[in-house]
Amino acid sequence: MLKRALAIITLLIIGYWLAQGLTGVPFGQDRMLVGQYYLNNVIKQTGSVNAVTAIVVNYRGFDTLGEVTVLFIASTGVGALLWRRKKKRTARTEGSVVLTTGARLLVPFILLFGVYIFIHGHLTPGGGFPGGATIATAFLLLYMAFTQYEIPHGAFEKTEGVAGMSYVLVGLIGLALGGYFLYDWIWQQWHWGINDVGRLFSGGFIPIIYTLIAIKVGTELSGIIDNMLKEEVRE
Amino acid sequence: MNGQYASLLIALPLISAFFVPLIKGAGEKAVKGYLVLITTLQTAVAAWVFQTVYTTGKPIIVMAGAWKPPVGIDLYLGHFAALFVLIVAAVSFMTAVFSYVADIKPPADKYVMLSLLLMLGATGMIATGDIFNLFVFMEITSITAYALTAYNKTGEAAEASLKYMILGGIGSSFFLIGLTLIYGSLGTLNMAQIAQLAGSMNPTVAQVGLSLIIFGLAVEAELFPLNAWAPDAYQAAPYAVAVMFSAFVVKAGLYAMVRLLYLMQTVKSWHSVLSLLIAMAVLTVVVAEFAALRQRDVKRMIAYSSISQVGLIAFALALGTRAGVDAGVFHMINHAIVKALLFLGVGYVGVKLGGTSIEDFRGLGRRMPLTAFTLTIGSLAAVGIPLFNIFWSKIRILVAGIEAGYTWGVALILGASVVEAVYYIRFIHAMWFTGEGERIGEGISMSLILLFLAALVIVIGVYPQYAWSLAQKAGNDIFNVGQYIKNVPLMPLTGVGA
Amino acid sequence: MISVYYFGAISLVLIGLYAVLVKKNVLKILIGLSIMESGVNLLLVSVGYIAGRSAPILSEGVGPNNAVDPIPQALVLTAIVIGVATTALALSAAIILYEKYGTLNIEEIRRLRG
Numbered sequence: 001m002l003k004r005a006l007a008i009i010t011l012l013i014i015g016y017w018l019a020q021g022l023t024g025v026p027f028g029q030d031r032m033l034v035g036q037y038y039l040n041n042v043i044k045q046t047g048s049v050n051a052v053t054a055i056v057v058n059y060r061g062f063d064t065l066g067e068v069t070v071l072f073i074a075s076t077g078v079g080a081l082l083w084r085r086k087k088k089r090t091a092r093t094e095g096s097v098v099l100t101t102g103a104r105l106l107v108p109f110i111l112l113f114g115v116y117i118f119i120h121g122h123l124t125p126g127g128g129f130p131g132g133a134t135i136a137t138a139f140l141l142l143y144m145a146f147t148q149y150e151i152p153h154g155a156f157e158k159t160e161g162v163a164g165m166s167y168v169l170v171g172l173i174g175l176a177l178g179g180y181f182l183y184d185w186i187w188q189q190w191h192w193g194i195n196d197v198g199r200l201f202s203g204g205f206i207p208i209i210y211t212l213i214a215i216k217v218g219t220e221l222s223g224i225i226d227n228m229l230k231e232e233v234r235e
Numbered sequence: 236m237n238g239q240y241a242s243l244l245i246a247l248p249l250i251s252a253f254f255v256p257l258i259k260g261a262g263e264k265a266v267k268g269y270l271v272l273i274t275t276l277q278t279a280v281a282a283w284v285f286q287t288v289y290t291t292g293k294p295i296i297v298m299a300g301a302w303k304p305p306v307g308i309d310l311y312l313g314h315f316a317a318l319f320v321l322i323v324a325a326v327s328f329m330t331a332v333f334s335y336v337a338d339i340k341p342p343a344d345k346y347v348m349l350s351l352l353l354m355l356g357a358t359g360m361i362a363t364g365d366i367f368n369l370f371v372f373m374e375i376t377s378i379t380a381y382a383l384t385a386y387n388k389t390g391e392a393a394e395a396s397l398k399y400m401i402l403g404g405i406g407s408s409f410f411l412i413g414l415t416l417i418y419g420s421l422g423t424l425n426m427a428q429i430a431q432l433a434g435s436m437n438p439t440v441a442q443v444g445l446s447l448i449i450f451g452l453a454v455e456a457e458l459f460p461l462n463a464w465a466p467d468a469y470q471a472a473p474y475a476v477a478v479m480f481s482a483f484v485v486k487a488g489l490y491a492m493v494r495l496l497y498l499m500q501t502v503k504s505w506h507s508v509l510s511l512l513i514a515m516a517v518l519t520v521v522v523a524e525f526a527a528l529r530q531r532d533v534k535r536m537i538a539y540s541s542i543s544q545v546g547l548i549a550f551a552l553a554l555g556t557r558a559g560v561d562a563g564v565f566h567m568i569n570h571a572i573v574k575a576l577l578f579l580g581v582g583y584v585g586v587k588l589g590g591t592s593i594e595d596f597r598g599l600g601r602r603m604p605l606t607a608f609t610l611t612i613g614s615l616a617a618v619g620i621p622l623f624n625i626f627w628s629k630i631r632i633l634v635a636g637i638e639a640g641y642t643w644g645v646a647l648i649l650g651a652s653v654v655e656a657v658y659y660i661r662f663i664h665a666m667w668f669t670g671e672g673e674r675i676g677e678g679i680s681m682s683l684i685l686l687f688l689a690a691l692v693i694v695i696g697v698y699p700q701y702a703w704s705l706a707q708k709a710g711n712d713i714f715n716v717g718q719y720i721k722n723v724p725l726m727p728l729t730g731v732g733a
Numbered sequence: 734m735i736s737v738y739y740f741g742a743i744s745l746v747l748i749g750l751y752a753v754l755v756k757k758n759v760l761k762i763l764i765g766l767s768i769m770e771s772g773v774n775l776l777l778v779s780v781g782y783i784a785g786r787s788a789p790i791l792s793e794g795v796g797p798n799n800a801v802d803p804i805p806q807a808l809v810l811t812a813i814v815i816g817v818a819t820t821a822l823a824l825s826a827a828i829i830l831y832e833k834y835g836t837l838n839i840e841e842i843r844r845l846r847g
Binding site: 011022025028034035067123228 | 739747779788806828
């Protein structure tokens, strides 16, 4: 009881302190500095109408490279921690008729929807991470519906590695062609899609990187699900 | 060669880590050899960067995507970053050799990937010039560290890792709130521009934001009271990982903290944040030294000793004077060398004898004379005896502390040092004057690394001049914020915040 | 007075922190951490809001002068992924913990370890 009271008092102090700080940052006011620059130049400089995507992939590409790495670490770490000499699925109850039929019917459409999300990342809200996560839900559905289902994790792991390497390679090609790491050589040097702004084939290397990210995220999240659902079997 | 190629420091470990799944079929030895190869390459790149920066005297600014800061993210490889990126790479190479010799629990391929990414995270934290990018690299470092802490898959390891994750999660949330406050009032994330505009910030916002950031980074920098995870993690983690934690992960956290602290020195409420940090640092030293005295496990004892030294570094860096920063950076270099030596030596004993409790070290002078000899040098250095490297940096920190008017802090630290001497002498006594045993063969590669580190300890101890000049240049890089702002080619922007 | 959006975000952070400090079950602590992260993300997004403007997708009549600040939204995207990664890793550590000790109560784990 005393512990709870102490915790609540501490939290109230922290809350008051944070509120003090936040009064200096009034809500809803225009305080943009770098943000306005992005809004003014995003279409000309990156060919993407979605400013958030342009920032994520192009202007602040280093962050996204790091973000991809973080997810890679999570999947590697889960794989390392839940590594057992022999693992198998141990679920006993088969999914209900509704679930199995629904899964058979829906999986292709979920995959298609995931692809739609990441391909249109530079035009609409979305992109590689939500797209990849949507793809992973298709596999999650398969795991829930069928007790024997398993992803081909060897192939998935290799795909994950290749997608990650390709991302870094796209950046290194930029270093070789334009002299800067993660330089958008497709838009700034080759000027591809310059007349198609707002349509699918534009946005420089954003669609390419988002495709790679989506493949990576999809395989990684499926791998995490696979690792968590399987249990050790002893001979 | 073009300075932009310094981005290989990030690209190389990353692409190599992604490559590991493709070669894991080649077997454990091959994957571990691959780790040695990549860390060697990384050391070569880092050495090139170090050489370039120290001969031209100018920092290398890597601009990702050709965007000038503050529009894009820049890497700032100044005197400090060039030096410490080299230390990170060199220590990673040593631990890679150690992992090659030692047995690593399966799956070795995952271990290799995580080691590479830990190196990447620390490198990025030291090099980046953007505050949110710093957060991303900090998360890379800490999430890798969580995974490596639990790598042995024992109950203690999982518990230590969870403790670390919970504290780390709170820390990163705090950091992000602080970042939100700073971004909300300045409209930029570039560190040079933040430094430029800091003077115009509302003092309350600056104080709350900066304190939150310091609290957030204190988890990585192992400062009291957010270092509860550290001793458990050091003990539970594989030996090579403990080396990396002590030699560079904590340094990266400390550096990030101090860099942000000094960048915002024009803020009106700056001195209150400094005193907060000084109090945390002194408490870290005192608490850790007394905890170390009670340990029966040598790895844990050295872990506590490492934490107390980190507190000492934080004390020096938080003094707010040029002398303090220089001395703190000097101590960072020395501490990295000595703790790498001690943890590698202890790890080697642990691998050979199967344990690291003080009983295992009895008679080590007869069983593994070379390892015992280097461990003795490391211990004597850690105590701060003249003619060993730590003596020089410790004395400079104490003098700087007195000059800055923190006599009480210096007195407490001196008292704690006596405690430190007691347990290290007990350790040396156990190695040389108790126990008997058969001689055990010591491998050539590990002996060479240990001897190299021990030689470095003595060389810096006898001729401290060169290392001290490096430390002064690196310290100037942190302390001289005006120069930092001038070095970053900021693009002029017009907006509401400016 | 602070805005209701800030108030909501800070409240989420504090609720999460309360769960972390007080709860005994590891899973509940991890849920607390997730709540805290959501609160922080909400705060970050609300700092980027500008009254009367719409989402920063520059088509269909949205020009550079009537869109909100895009940077916080990009940052939150990154922060969410980082949160997911931490949670996944923490859950696998919790699985190991349950395998070794047969419980997720932190007090019992402390007792079992002795």
